[in-house]
Structures are given as C-alpha cells and as structure tokens.
Amino acid sequence: MSVHNRGLFVLGQCLPFAIAVIVVVIELSPAHFLYTGPFLTAIPALAAVTMGPRGTLAAIAAAVAVSVTTATVNGAWGTLQVYTNFLALFLVSLAGITASSAVRTRRQNELDQVRRIAEAAQGVILRPVPARLGEVRAAGMYLAAEEGAQIGGDLYEILQTRFGVRMIVGDVRGKGLPAVRAAAAVLGAFREAAQYEDDLVEVMNHCTAALLRESAVPGAFDRVARLEGFVTALVAQVPDEPVVEVVNCGHPPPLVVRDGTVQALVPADPLPPLWLEEFAAGCSATVESHPFTRGDRLLLYTDGVIEARDRDDAFFPLSETATGASSVAPQVFVEHLRQALLRHTRGRSTDDAAMLLVERVGEERDEA
Known part of the structure; x- marks a missing residue:
C-alpha cells in the first residue's frame, strides 16, 4: 500500500469518530438548535465501509454515547425527535454490522482463493525438492517476503541428470509479477538445458538467453533496463567424482558443511549477474571444482537469508547457525535454519529467502 493510499485509509477510519466529536461540540455550544441526528446515523454507515466488525461496533458505541449525552444535557428525553434518532441509529447500525461482516467474509474468501492459486503456481515454478537423487x-x-504470498523473485531447482545431480539457485532483482516471470523463465531454461548440455557454463548461458527473451524491453536492451532486471544465479553439479562443480554469476557463495565446520566457496574470478555481462568486459564464465566427499553438505541460499536483520540491525548468522545443526537430517537441517531465520527477523523479513541443501551420502548409506 502506497503512502498516499495508506493516508486515505487512516483518514477514512478516523472520520466516524471525528463526526462524533463535531456533534458533541455542536450540541454543547450555542448552536445546539441545529439538528444533528443525520450526522449520528452516518457514523455506523461510514464505519462499515472503512473498518471491520470491531471498528464498526466501536463507532456505533460512540454514536450511541453521544446521542444519550446530548439528549440528557439538552433535556430532550421523552420527545419524538430523540426516539426517532435512536430508531434511525439502530437500523443503520444493524445494516452496517451486516454489511461489514459480509465484506469481511468476501475478502477472506478472495484471499483464500488467491492463496490457493499461489500454491498451485508455486508447485509449477518451485517444485518440491526430492528427498533423494542418486548419491545425494x-x-x-x-x-516469500510479501504478506500472503507463496512465491516471489527467488528460485531454486535440483535435477538428476546423466551428468550428475545439477542444481540452481537465483535471485531476481525486483518484486511482484515481473520478478516471478523472470524466475519462471530462468527455471524453465535450466530444466531443459541441464538435461543435455554437458558444460555448466552453457547451462548458465541458456538461462541468460531465456531471461533476455522474457524481458519486455524492446530492441537491444538499454543499460538502465538491465540494471533493473538482472538475476544473480549459481549453478552447481555433483558428479560421480568426489567434487562439486560451480558456476557463480554474482550470487552469494555457497557453503560446504564438513565435520562441523563451514567453508564458503568464494569464486576465484567473480562474474556479473545474468544480463549484466557487458558491464564486465574480459570476464568469461568458468567452472570451478571443489572437494565434495561422502558426508559433506552443500548449502545454496539467496541474499534474503544472509541479509535478514533483527531489531538491532544485525545480519542473520548463517554460518554459525548451520554449524549448530550440521549432524541432523537434511530436512531437519533446513527447518532448523528456517525457524532460526524467523526468530531472527521476528517473522518480518523484507526480502524473499530461499535455501537448497544437498548431502553426498553414497549408495550404501541409510536414507533415514
């Protein structure tokens, strides 16, 4: 909600009570001969439009209190005008409560429908992570940072291919539907290219090409547009050999958890994010290989994890938190990190956050 719309919303909520104050001022001043009944009956009607059932009841209570007070002060009890005012106030209040409840029910139904659609979209864009793929x-x-949302601009995927287990994690700069569309384009390209391209660099190139096709910017894509829609991405592969191969395009370095210690796989030659290649002349993507043996874990994540802040403006301690849960099963490990992240931010994260964990276990290891 924009600042302007928020201001109008607050003004609408204050208006019924402001009217009640105005009526009191009129009735207790020399201008009390003015007929204020219509103003009081307007209070529950306005409250029903701008507030929920509780706010509407509070506004009705204020209108009744003002009506009783002014009738007492002016000695108007027993007159037809007072009883007419109360009857009109009762009827409008009843209609207001009914309308407010109906609006609330309709909005809740609409929200539930949006959530169901979001869950279905999430199942297409971000598919569930398999518990086991080959030797991992x-x-x-x-x-998702957006309230009520299930998906956003972060992305991940993991696939079993003839080259080994391949995975991607990325972060689209921006929010809303454009970010979701960009994430879907990159994921679609990865899912296809990962199955037939033997070179991880070529897999990443396919993701870049898909992002360019998805963009609504015409022609050659100006530089400002590129700075507004780039994607940081990391593609990794766990082959049969005891290594993990990584291509990192501007993404936070993955962590390897080994024997209770955490090591960041910082790229030797940093690369720009997807769609910003022309800003790094002379840099070419390369595959970097790191040891990855049985029992090792690889944690991929987005910057919404490491940049999450608490009320003291401190960043989320991902490495320390990962070290403290290094011996539990992968799903428990990820859930531990999720709960720690929610506690750190008090459930008020300002950015989407995604994590993908893989553990090399070999063929003989128990899957429990």
Whole structure:
C-alpha cells in the first residue's frame, strides 16, 4: 500500500469518530438548535465501509454515547425527535454490522482463493525438492517476503541428470509479477538445458538467453533496463567424482558443511549477474571444482537469508547457525535454519529467502 493510499485509509477510519466529536461540540455550544441526528446515523454507515466488525461496533458505541449525552444535557428525553434518532441509529447500525461482516467474509474468501492459486503456481515454478537423487539427499525452503504470498523473485531447482545431480539457485532483482516471470523463465531454461548440455557454463548461458527473451524491453536492451532486471544465479553439479562443480554469476557463495565446520566457496574470478555481462568486459564464465566427499553438505541460499536483520540491525548468522545443526537430517537441517531465520527477523523479513541443501551420502548409506 502506497503512502498516499495508506493516508486515505487512516483518514477514512478516523472520520466516524471525528463526526462524533463535531456533534458533541455542536450540541454543547450555542448552536445546539441545529439538528444533528443525520450526522449520528452516518457514523455506523461510514464505519462499515472503512473498518471491520470491531471498528464498526466501536463507532456505533460512540454514536450511541453521544446521542444519550446530548439528549440528557439538552433535556430532550421523552420527545419524538430523540426516539426517532435512536430508531434511525439502530437500523443503520444493524445494516452496517451486516454489511461489514459480509465484506469481511468476501475478502477472506478472495484471499483464500488467491492463496490457493499461489500454491498451485508455486508447485509449477518451485517444485518440491526430492528427498533423494542418486548419491545425494536434498531439502529446500522458500520464504516469500510479501504478506500472503507463496512465491516471489527467488528460485531454486535440483535435477538428476546423466551428468550428475545439477542444481540452481537465483535471485531476481525486483518484486511482484515481473520478478516471478523472470524466475519462471530462468527455471524453465535450466530444466531443459541441464538435461543435455554437458558444460555448466552453457547451462548458465541458456538461462541468460531465456531471461533476455522474457524481458519486455524492446530492441537491444538499454543499460538502465538491465540494471533493473538482472538475476544473480549459481549453478552447481555433483558428479560421480568426489567434487562439486560451480558456476557463480554474482550470487552469494555457497557453503560446504564438513565435520562441523563451514567453508564458503568464494569464486576465484567473480562474474556479473545474468544480463549484466557487458558491464564486465574480459570476464568469461568458468567452472570451478571443489572437494565434495561422502558426508559433506552443500548449502545454496539467496541474499534474503544472509541479509535478514533483527531489531538491532544485525545480519542473520548463517554460518554459525548451520554449524549448530550440521549432524541432523537434511530436512531437519533446513527447518532448523528456517525457524532460526524467523526468530531472527521476528517473522518480518523484507526480502524473499530461499535455501537448497544437498548431502553426498553414497549408495550404501541409510536414507533415514
């Protein structure tokens, strides 16, 4: 909600009570001969439009209190005018409560429908992470910053391919539907290219090409547009060999959890995010290989995790939190991080957050 709309909303909520104050001033001043009954009956009607049932009841109580007070002060009890005012106030209040409840029910039904649609869209864009793929176990987590949303601009995927287990995690700069569309384009390209491209760099190139096609910017794409819609992305592969191969395009470095310690796989040659390649002349994507043996865990995440702040403006301690849960099953590990993140931000994160964890276990290890 914009600042302007929020201001109008607050003004609408204050208006019924402002009218009650105005009526009191008129009735207790020399101008009390003015007929204020219509003003009082307007209070519940306005409250029903701008408030919920509780606010409407509070406004009705204020109108009744003002009506009783002014009738007492002016000695008007027993007159037809007072009883007419009370009858009109009762009828309008009854209609206001009924209308407010109906509006609230309709809005809740609409919200439930939007959530069901969001859940269905999430199942298409961000598919559930399989618990086991070949020689690795996996788990994933997604938290959308937008209230009531299920999906946003962060993305992840993990696939079993003939080259090994391949995965991607990314973060679209921006919010709303454009970010969701960009995420869907990158994921669609990855899901296709990961199955037939033997080179991880080419897989990443397909994701860049898909992002360019999805963009609504015509022609050659000006630089301002590129700065407004880039995507940080990381593609990784766990082959049969005891290594993990990574191509990192401007994304936070993944963490390897090994024997209770955490190591960040910082790229030797940092690359720009997708769609910003022309701003880094002379840089070319390369595949970097790191040891990844049985029992090791690889944690991919978006910047919404490491940049989450608490009320003291401190960042979320991802490495320390990951170290404290290194011995539990992958799904429990990810849930531990999710709960810790929610506690850190008090459930008020300002950015989407996603995590993907894989553990090399080998063929003989128990899957429990």
